[in-house]
Amino acid sequence: MSDSEQDETGAGAVMPSRRTVLVLGAAAASTVVTIRPALAQTAGSVLNCEIPVPGPHAAGSYIGADGTPVAAGTPGAAPPLARPLSGEQARVLLRGSTPPGVNPQSAQAYANYIRRLQAGMSGFTCYASLQMPR
C-alpha cells in the first residue's frame, strides 16, 4: 500500500474543508500519545517476577514518601525491604492497599518507588508486567 493512498484517508483529506473548527486547546491537554514497547499483560504469563526495594543501584537506602531513595535513617522515610516484593505484592501496593508483610505506614513510599522504576533498573520488567491499559 502506498503512502499517498493512506494520506487520502488521513490528514490530507481533512485539509480543504474550510469552516471546520480546529481546537488548539490548552497547554495541559496532551494530543499525542506515543506507543511504548509493552511487556504488559503478556509478561504476566511469562514470568514470576520480583522487585527489590530498593534495587542494587540504591542498596541500603531508605525510601522517601515520593519513592526516591534517600540516605539510610532519614526520618519519615521507609526502611529498605528485607525481601524483594513479589509481583502480587507489588500489584496490591499499586492499587493503594497494603499487602501482608508490609508496614502500612511505608506502603505509599514503596508504591511510589515502584512507579518510578525505569528500564534498566532492577525490577522494571516486573513493574512493566503489572501495567494494564485502562
Next chain:
Amino acid sequence: MRNAGLLVQALRDPASLADPDWSGLIAAARAEQLLGSLAVRLEGMKLPAKIATILEAARRDSAHARTQALWEAEMARRALVPTGIPVILLKGTAFHAAGLDAHQGRSVGDLDILVPRERIEEAEAALIAAGWERIKSAEGYDDLYYRQWMHELPPLIHRDRDRMIDVHHTILPLTARPTPDAAALIADSVVLDGGLRVLLPADMIVHAAAHLLADGDLAGGLRNLWDIDRLLREFAADPGFWPTLVERARRHQLGNAVGRALRLASRLYGTPVDHAVAGRARWSDRLFAARLLARNGWGQERRKALRFAFYIRSHWLRMPPLMLARHLWTKARA
C-alpha cells in the same frame, strides 16, 4: 557444539558449512549478539527453510535496531549540536551513522558519545533539559565513583523512550594504565552530515581494541572482534591506513591491545592484517581465543575457571590493587 567455533566458522566462511548443528548455531549466535551479523553473512545462500525464516526475522530485527540507534543519535544531535559542543558517536551507533560495513546486522544497546572533558557537565545539562534523566541516585557511592574514576558520566535514560546514553570524555577509565589522548580523538574526528562526528578510522580500531581487551572480561567479545574484522577489511583499502594505525595506537598508549586484537581477528575470523602492526603471536593469544569461544550450542557459557581469570584481569586492568580492594569492600557492604 562444544564451543563457539562453529559460529566463528559460519561468519568467516559461510560456504564451508556442511549440515551443521543449526539449532546450536542459532542459540550461540543469539547469546553472542551475532544473529544479525550471521543473517547478513548467510543471505542468498541455499538454506533449510526454517533457517531462512529465522534469519529473515533477524534481519527485520536488525533494521529496527538501526532505526532506533540512528534516532537516538538524532535526538542527541537535536539536544547537543545547538550548544556547539563537538559530539562524537562511538561504537555501534557510529558504524550505523557513518554507513560502515560493520553496521550490517549490528545490534546497538546504549548510545555512546564522546565529548570534551571540560564540557561534559554542559552536555549533561543539555541532555537533561531534553528529557534524559539520571538513572542512579545522584548521591551515594556509585555516582561519586563514576565522576571520580570513570571515563563517562553515570548513564542517563530518556524518560519517554527508555533508551540510555553514556556520555564519555575518554575511552578508558582514568584508573586504567594506558592514557589515551582524548584531545586527539576529538580533534581528528570526522564530521558527518548534520553535525555529529565519528572517530578517525584508525582511532575506531584503537577504541574497539581497547574496549575488547583493556576494559572488560571479554564477555561478548566475539561480537566486538567481529566489529574489528569488518572495520579492518574496509579501512585497509586505504594505503595510508596501517601506518596511521601504528601512529595512533602509540599515541593512545594502546599498541599492545591493538596488536593483540589484530592477531585475534586474524586467528578467528581470518582477517587480513599487516603483520608488522599485529606483532608476533604470543602463547597467551591462545587463552584469549579460548575465552572468546567459551560458549556451547545451548548458548551456555563454558570454561568457568578461564572466565573467572579474565574477570579478575578486567578489574586488575582498571584499578590499582589498593583501589580495587576498596571498591570491592564498598560494593560488598552496600
Next chain:
Amino acid sequence: MRNSLALQIGPVAFRVGSVWRAPIEALAGLYAGYPAPEDGICDFTVRLEPEKPWRRWLRPSVAIQGDYILPDAAPLPLGMGLLAAEMGMNLQMALGQKRYLLLHAASVEKDGRALILTGESGAGKSTFAALLGERGWRLMGDEFALLDLETGMLRAFPRAVSLKNGAIALMEREVIPTRFGPRLDGTPKGSIRHMRPDAAAIARMGEGARPALLLFPRFGAAEAVRPVGQAEIFMRLTQASTNYVALGAAGFDALTRLVSTIPSAAVDYPDTDTAIGLVDELWRQAA
C-alpha cells in the same frame, strides 16, 4: 544438555533442555502427540538450570534461562519445573518472536474464520477459549495469537492451556483425564493445571484462519455488549503485544489493517453459558 525435548507448536519450534529429568518428562507427557520440528531445527532454546550450582541438589530451584531472559524472573522450586518450561517458552515468544505480530490473546476457529479474544489477565479468555475448543470450535491458542505480517492471516499456536484456580474444576468436568498435566498448587498464580488441546487442534496446527471477530470478554459482570472505538482497540492491542514496536512499519500496517476491518465488541458475562450464547449471536452477526 542431558535432558531435552524439541516441540513443534504451530509455526514455531522450541528446544527445552534441563539439568533435571523430571521437568522434561512432565513436558513430554503433556505434549504427547505433538510433532517434532521439521529438520530438527528450532527457533528458540529454553534452559532449565539451577539458580546457583548447589541448588541442583539442595532444595533444587529452577532458573528460567534461554535465548531471551528477564533479569527479574524469580526461580521456581523443582516441583514446578513444568511451569518453568512453559514460562520459558512464553518468554521466548514475548521477547524473541519477530516474524509474526504477537498478540496476547486467545483464538478459536470455525469455517476458516478466527474469533480473537483479548483483554486483561484474569478476564477469563483462556478458560473461555478452552471451553469453546470443546464445543465445536478449533482451539488455535489460549495465550498468544500470531498475526502474519504479509497475509493478515492468524496462525495457530496451540500450546497446552494454562488453567488456573476455578477453571481447573470447570474443565475437568468437560475433558478426559489423560489430557491434563499434573496439578500444581501454591504457584505464584495460585493453582495451575495444564490441559492439552484436543486431537483436531494438534493435527490442524498448520492451518491458519482469517480474523473475523474480535471480542474483549470480561467475566463476572452483568451481561452486556458494548462497542469499542477503533483507536481504543489499536491502543489496547499495541499494549497486548510485546513485539509491536520492534516490528516497525510492518507491524503498523498489519495492525491498522486488522483494526480497521475486523468487527469487534466488549462483552461482559456472568457465567460461561451466557458467554457462549453471546458469542454465537455476535458470530452470526459478523458472518
Next chain:
Amino acid sequence: MAAPRYIADPEDQVRIVALDGLSVIFHAPSGMTHIVAPPTPEILTALRKGPADAAELLRRLSAHYEIEGDDVAARLNELEAAGLVRRA
C-alpha cells in the same frame, strides 16, 4: 530573541491512518507510533510547506480552519518532544 521556527518530516516519512476521530501515525525515522488527536495531523501538514514559527503556523491553519484556542506553542512543544517536528 526570535521565535523558534519548526519543520516537519516529508510526507513519505510519515504514515497516517484515521481511526474514528483520532489518527495513528507511523513515523519512519524513529520507528515510533503515535496516536494523535486534532490538531496534530493538521499542524504536520501545514508545516510541510516549509519552516514556520507559531504565528506563521497559526496563519496557515486559519486559512483552512476556524480556530479555537491559541496555544499553538504548547502543541509545537509536544510535537518537538515526540520528534515529529524539529527546529529549523
